[in-house]
Each structure stands twice: as C-alpha cells, then as structure tokens.
Amino acid sequence: MMGLEHFMNEAISPWLKEEGPDSDIVMSSRIRLARNLDGVSFPLIANEKQLEEILYFVEKEFNQRSYASYSDFEFLRLSELKQIQKQALVEKHLISPHLIERSDNAAVLISKNEQVSIMVNEEDHIRAQLYFPGFQLERALKESFQIDDWLEEKLDFAFDEKFGYLTTCPTNVGTGMRASVMMHLPALAITSRLNRMVPAINQIGLVVRGLYGEGSEARGNIFQISNQVTLGRSEEDIIEDLNGIVQKLIEQEREVRQNLVQETPIELENKIYRSLGTLKYSRIIESKEAAQCLSDVRLGIDLGFIHNIPRSILNELVVLTQPAFLQQYAKKRLSASERDIFRASLIRERLTLEEKEE
C-alpha cells in the first residue's frame, strides 16, 4: 500500500509534468462524470447507514485495483485525513471543497498517476474525473467513458431513457458530464479581449471562470472554460463546441501575444524580467503577487525571452504556493505572514535550483 504519502509528497501530479498538445496555453483538459446508484437516496438526504454501505462496497470492489493504464487505485476515507491534507488534495484538484464538507461519510479513489480521481458521496454518489495535460478533450472523453464502463461493471447506475443519468442537481442531469479546459490567457486578459468574447461563449452554453482565486479574481490569468448544458446534447457534441471555442481562444491569445511582442517589446520584456526578479529575490510574497509573477514568467518562457527555466516548474509553483500545500511542505501550520515568507523562500529555492541545472 502506498497510502496517502504518495499524493502528498509532490505538489504536482505526475501527468501535469508531461507536455500535452498546445501546452503553452492549455494547462490541462478534464472530464467529470456524475453518477448515482439506482434507487438509493442521494448523499444529500441518505442516512449514515446507506452512505457507509456505499463506501464499503466501493472500497471492496475498487481499492487497490487497476484498470487499463490506471494502476493501483487508492481508496482514501476523508474521515481519516487531517484537514490540511484534505486541503492539499483540493489544491491538487483531486477532490472538491464540497467533499471536505461531507468528510464524515465521503471518500476518494485516486489512481497512482493521479490522472483519475473518483469521489464517493460528494453531491452525487460517484463523481469520476479524469485529467490530461494540454489540450486533449477527445482523448479525455474516450478514456473517461472506459472508466465509466469499468465502474458500471459493479455499480447499478441510475439512468432513465428520457432524462439520461440521474443526478442530485438538475443542472447535471443527462450526460452528467462537465468538460473543462484550464487555460493560461495573459495576453487576452491584459487587453480585455477575453471579456469581450465572453457573451459569445455563453451563447453556446459554455462558461468562463477565473481559477485559483481565493476571493474573486482570476489568479495568474488562469481561466477555466466548461460546458453548462448537460441535457439534450451528446458528450461528443458538447466536446466539439468546447474544442471550437478553445481553438479560437488559443489562436487569439497567440495573435495578441505576437502583437505585444511587435508593438511594445521592451515594455513586455521589462514586465517579464521584473516579475522574474521579484520571484528570485523577494523575501516576502503574497499568493496573489506570486501568481501574477508566475504568469508573467510563464509568458516569458513561451515567448522565448527566458530559456533556462522549464515550464513545468511553473505548474508546480502555482500549486505549491497555495496555502495548504505550503504548510504541508513546511510540515507545520503557518500564520499568513509566515506563509508569505515561506512562499518567497520556496520560490527562490526552486528557481535557482532549476537555473543551476542548465
């Protein structure tokens, strides 16, 4: 048994270290499927005994099993995890914040490579999600269907010919699928072009939201594009719409980046190197500033200004500099001001380490 340690030692999931298609702009692609057991009360109103039976059954049938390239699923009960460990799983996007609220009777099954995580007794009995690096929604969909078939071998999913897969919330009924793509869009964000594109994106049933904002904003220019409609459109059709929009956003982002390079090269270079300087020499840095600087440096790498820092280090630092992971890494609780100091020293350390290796 590898246990929890395996998921806690590294801030960044193994799959996120690989480069996928269009990795300069698309960080990851995700498919999430919501499923429920037929005739069993949904987690919202189910009693302790029913919830426990589901956990018991899923653990018995799926713990330590492997499916295709997804090996050694680990079954973790949230009641057996410390708060800070749960928070770290949220920051790695392996579980949702809502699962933590349901800790008494909830669990998660995670594949060894952390590409697949299956939450049990979240809002729905089963929420399976699958990640791929870069822009590969079609592949993610294909493999999530296989995972779904694998689960279905043991579980009787609630399904109706008219309504499709039956979910706790009517916003998920039908396919039960939420497909999303995480994108780094600094140029579109700076020039406010993204905001102008949003209404058109909404028009076809897709949503744009900022990511990693503790309060409200898009931290580090990272945005999530996902589908809102789950009923009446097939998974393939939904993915096709999403693919079209993501493709358009990639093109526009590249175009605006090139404009910036041509029109204001020295200002752009200045901004990128100032941010790199801040990350390399700060002794105190808040998560918001860190996210903005990481975004600038990432852009600097994409545009070829910076050569000696791998892009994956930025993926890692985005997760690592979140509060819970920081404390996990420090191996103790930190106050907010202690976190800002520890964050600065951690970033300094990682950046100089990587640079020396060149």
Place this chain on the structure above:
Amino acid sequence: MECQECHQNPATIHFTQVINGDKNEIHVCEKCAVEKGYIHHKEEPYSLHHLLSGLFHFDTDLMQQSQQNKKATLTCNNCGMTYRQFAKIGKFGCSQCYLTFNEHLNPLLRRVHGGNTMHEGKIPKRQGTSIYQRKQLRDMREKLRNLIEEEAFEKAAEVRDQIKELERTIGQSEEGEHDGS
C-alpha cells in the same frame, strides 16, 4: 470588466440567465456570485435557487389552488421527498424522484439546459441494452429516410434489411422479458 454587484472586484463569472424568457447577462466576482446564490460550490455556476423559486411561484398564478396543493404534496415513495421540498432546495432526493415529479420537470429542464428536455448521448451498457437498441433503430430509420430522399435506393435497401433484423432482435428480447416475469 468589473463585478456588476460590488463594482470593486473584477468579474470572473459570466453567464446568461434566462428567467421567464428574459435573457440577462451576468458578470460578477466569485464572492458576489456566492452571496447572490448564483453558485453553491466551485462546480456550479448557476442560480438554481432562483430558477426553482421562480418556477414554483410562476405556476401559482396559472394553477388552481387545489391543483397547486396537490403538486406541492406530491411525494416520492422511495425517499419521501415532496415536490415542495424539491422546489425549495433545488435537488432531488433519489433517482425515483425524477419519475415522481416527471410531469412538472420540463419547464425547469428547458430553462437550465437551453431548451432541452430529452437525453442525448451515452447509455449504460449493462442495463441499457434495449434502450440502446431502440436508439439505434431510431437512428437507422432516419438514415433510411435520408437515403430515400437522396434516391440512394441500393443503400436504402441494405439499411431497410438491417432495420428488419434489429426489429426482430428487439421483439425477441422483449418477449423474453415477458416470459421471464
């Protein structure tokens, strides 16, 4: 773009809300989105509470009081949830609730899912064989219509044979089900 509620934070959540046919573009920050009930968790950028309460009250004007009461007390005999409870929290209690509240769900589903009320897409393999076959049959009949329109009669004849074959299989398995019960 700034948040239209607090006018302080940048708007990070953007969507179009449709209530009683009126479209409304919403641009808010995450904090305001939670406060206004547009989102519950990070996953759900939707104001279901608004949609549901709107739906429930909207109906009051149109329906007789007695019918309204009858609808409100409609109860799922599997989990015990009433329609009134469902309309209040916006979540179902179990899979049976869908069938219990079936005839009242279409307006809500249309609002949430861009006018749609019928599932398209994946079907569970194990319990879905006959559903899958019926869907296949519908698809093939449509294909047949298209082929005839295109006057591709040879291909149409092939498809017609396939349809007959499938109809036979479905007929047999349904008879089988009856024999078993």
